[in-house]
Amino acid sequence: MAKELLINCYLFFFKIIFTICKGFSLRNKVVFVCSYTDNSQFVYDEMMYRKIKTDVVFLCRGKATLAHFTKTGELVIPFETTNVLLMIRSAYHLATAKLVIVDNYYGFLSVSTFKKKVTCIQLWHACGAFKTFGLKDRSVALRSARAQVRFTAVYRHFDKIVVGSDAMEKIFMRSFGLDETHFVHLGVPRTDLFFDLTKKEQMIKSLQPLRREKKIILYAPTFRDHPMEEDNFGLDLKIMEKELSNEYVLLLRLHPAERGKLDFSGLNPKFVIDGSEWDSVNELLLGADLLVTDYSSIPFEYALLKRPMIFFPYDLSAYERSRGLWGDYIKAVPGPIAHSTQEVVQIIKRNVFDLNQIAAFSEKWNRYSTGQSSSQVVDYLTCCLNK
Template identity: 35%
Template sequence: MIKELFIRVYNFFVSRFFLLMRVLPVKNSVVILTSFGDNIDYIIRHPKMRLYDEVIIFSSRQYDFKTFDNVKVYTHSSLSVKELYEIGRAKNIIVDNHFPVIGGMSTLKPYVKVFQTWHAVGAVKAFGLMDESFKHRPDCAKTRFKKTYQNVDYYVAGSKRMADIFKQTFSIDDKKIIKAAMPRLDFYREQSNIQSTRDNVRSRLNLDDEVIVVTYAPTYRENQFNISDIPLDISKMSQQLPSNYRIALRLHPTVQLDTDIKGVIDLTDGFSLEEVLSVTDILITDYSSVGFEFANLMRPVIYYPYDLDEYTNTKGLIDDYESLVTTNIAYSTDEILEMIKNDDFSAEEIRQFKDLWNDYNNQNNTNTLLSMLQ
């Protein structure tokens, strides 16, 4: 209850601050709040962004954003007066996550628009109003959450399936949905982008053309801090797969990779997600949204939910797991090996999976989003 009281006081303070800011003239600016950074380069390099006097980014992590004369980057902090001041005077707000400050945005100038790009193509893990923890919150907190989600004017959804999930998890209607994928998914619309990125990464890794890369990219788990904590027998896979197969790992930065695992490619640091997926021939994941994005490449995905029951009970899932992913579900290293060795993948199923989660990714997504900015 103490945390809830603090949040309500914070929201009250922020809303009053924005109310006072109404007396000041609006600036010809766009404010971007980001946790993930992946969409930002696509947004800020768009020609429309040069029409604004300022494009102000508040980032919770250090990203090497492409710089322009009108772009300014600051460290994100919901308690920063600078951040509140810039939000209160901006024409447009773009966010890629749920930030506490959104709870006070109901008193922004009425013509100011707030856009949510989100940060995932699809969803397995429950979030928003469907999160397991939401069920145990007091009624006042549930009401606050619902009001907060209404403060966002538009949500970018890359598929009808994701739009339906947003409507349920954020308690919104169709009028708030922009039928376009996240800006960074523009990358997958040009085969030349994919091929040149793939060639570049393979060159950096000294991989021959014959090498097939199998990448394991699990979701973050609080109890895993070393690769040995992950129940996937990587050594066995390396030994039993043909010699032209290489295992790659895309782990959470907190997970330590053992240096004695020979021949394993570490893609955790120094590679963007687009680079990782471009070089990957077969992806292994679990509850991460990375599989839905990888589907744009029309390559096989193996889902490995070895702790499905535990994860469902503690974290919660959007829906029945089997209805969210492909039929290539494995529960052991041996099952994964069997799928790979037998090339047990259906091109038609891969296409259907791609279409289900990416059916709005058929346009210039960045342009569609930014055309709605004032």
């Protein structure tokens, strides 16, 4: 109840400020509202490569995102803070931009009515989904009626949503309550990295000091609501080290919300490596020989590399009850399933994977992501700016 009250107060003041700022004229300006870095960075880089003449502003939620985009030299403003001055600056740029690009759910959209010539584009941070979100997230039913109205209002502000597949479009339609007219099949910009042979080689070389002539297992569990600790994040690291350290190193990539919450001091640094500080998880995927994950969206991109994956839904029943999953998870994943650390170890040791299954999975979820997505998205954005 207290959280809902704070949200409503924030949005009330934001609406007032935004409405006042709409009195200013629109400018030839693109505002990126970012919780993540990859998609916005790829689009921005393509815009700079083409020397598109437009102002650019980054509104950043989270310290990592803020630090990342500060390097561009563009105007970067912390977003969704209680600082009134920052709120005014954010509202001003949103109210005067021709193009607003978001990568997540943002409550401000529920109280911000853009001018007719403004286009709001959703550049979602994932290529596919196992877990439900949006209106289909089971936790939504537990929220207040006012909150549910707010969610719907946010989604209705997405003029267009960029997708990489028909499969993801169908999920978005159900999650956001929108019809097919809201979607553009341009591919996901961050996937362009997987078609860059030079970048692949660079990433593999950069991980050589960690690899030490061994193979890299990347463990990337999805975010969970309970606190992250060594004994409750799935894998038993001591068993993994005992059974696999002769041939492998284990790279842990925790969700951004969980960075710094796992104490690595008691772990063997020659086997367990903290990969959470890398800006881009996709760069780590380029260097990994094997992925172990659960309900994360990472496999949808990793499938482009046609490399082995193991799915470790150690809390499948509980997770499905609390969060919800799309369809039959067991049938949906493109790799062997393990329910214990010992099963993970045995699958790795057997080293038998169906790469054709992974290729089919990639074809389904990355249909429009063919290495030209950033260019295609910028083509579309240019049309929006010039209309």
